[in-house]
Amino acid sequence: MICSNRRKIGPVLALCMGLAAGTMAFPLSVRADAVGDARASVTEGSTCVSLGADLTDDQKAVVLGFLGLTEEDLAKDTVVTVTNEEEHKYLDSYLDTSVIGDASYSSSRVTAKGDGYGIQVTTQNITYCTSEMYQNALATAGVQNAEVAVAAPFDVTGTAALVGMTEAYSKMTGEALKAENVNTAADELVTTGKIAEEIKDPLKASELIAAVKGAVADRNAAESTDSSGSSGQDAGTSSASENLSDDALNQIIDEACQKLGITLTDQGKGEIRDLMRKFAGLNLNTDELKNQASSLYDKLASHGINIGLNKTDSMTIFDRLMDYIKQFQSWLKGLS
DSSP, X not given: XXXXXXXXXXXXXXXXXXXXXXXXXXXTTSOTTOOSOTTTXXXXXXXXXXEETTOOHHHHHHHHHHHTOOHHHHHHSEEEEEOHHHHHHHHTTTSOHHHHOSOOOOEEEEEEOOTTOOEEEEEEEEOSOOHXXXXXXXXXXXXXXXXXXXXXXXXXXXXXXXXXXXXXXXXXXXSOOOHHHHHHHHHHHHHHHHHHHHHTOHHHHHHHHHHHHHHHHHHHHHHHHHHHSSOOSSTTHHHHHHTOOHHHHHHHHHHHHHHHTOOOOHHHHHHHHHHHHHHHHHOOOHHHHHHHTHHHHHXXXXXXOOOSOSTTOHHHXXXXXXXXXXXXXXXXXXXX
């Protein structure tokens, strides 16, 4: 896994240092032309482990303990080892070299789970990023139904942990995730960290990004239906992305902020708008996002934010039905 240095940096602050907008260079295993469901042939319970190359034997034993693994387990699992040189190769264009550091320590375990499990993430000695941030970003990357554990032998910034997780997932499933999804997921992790630093609340930042992301996915689906006459997720991708004006995105962001009790600066809103334009181009399925990051979207529902239209959204369905009845009654009155 691409890992981080051992310097302690305050929560989410590391994410704000030296990052630039654009497309992140990822390992060659993440292909731009990958299509289809990467889980088509994966066996439930399959595990892939990523280890920092600079772990000493004692540090490795500590990390394996955090990950719930033994040396015997490693002999049966697929193991990816990433060096600090690889970290700099892929991240120097986006991060200050002092943030990346001069050694790789953080590691991960990715385990395939059955349909409906979603994405569950735990962290140990990762100082800047919450489980919710990883969960949200992994859903954007295209990871499905996986248990993910991230750990280091001591506090590390872990700035490139997402890269290691996605590569481990690709190794485990045998198919690469789409490069544009992983690029956007990395941007999402960074943007969430910046918002968390601004509002001093990592969980609220994750909820905000999830809410705005879900609303944009809903908008994509609605515009796809309007333009194609069907509910397919593949139609109208470019038009949905292009129609996300600043005003439209600001309205989505403001509504989510109001319900979550968040006040953002114009700069914060601008960073979310930039991220959402990239996200809109992915045209991800709203229900799939909710299924994979269910704990986040369940929390949003408690704030009165209902994203998507599926079997759990009875109030949303009812509201839409009532709107239709009201419109029909107005039409009848117009006839009299």
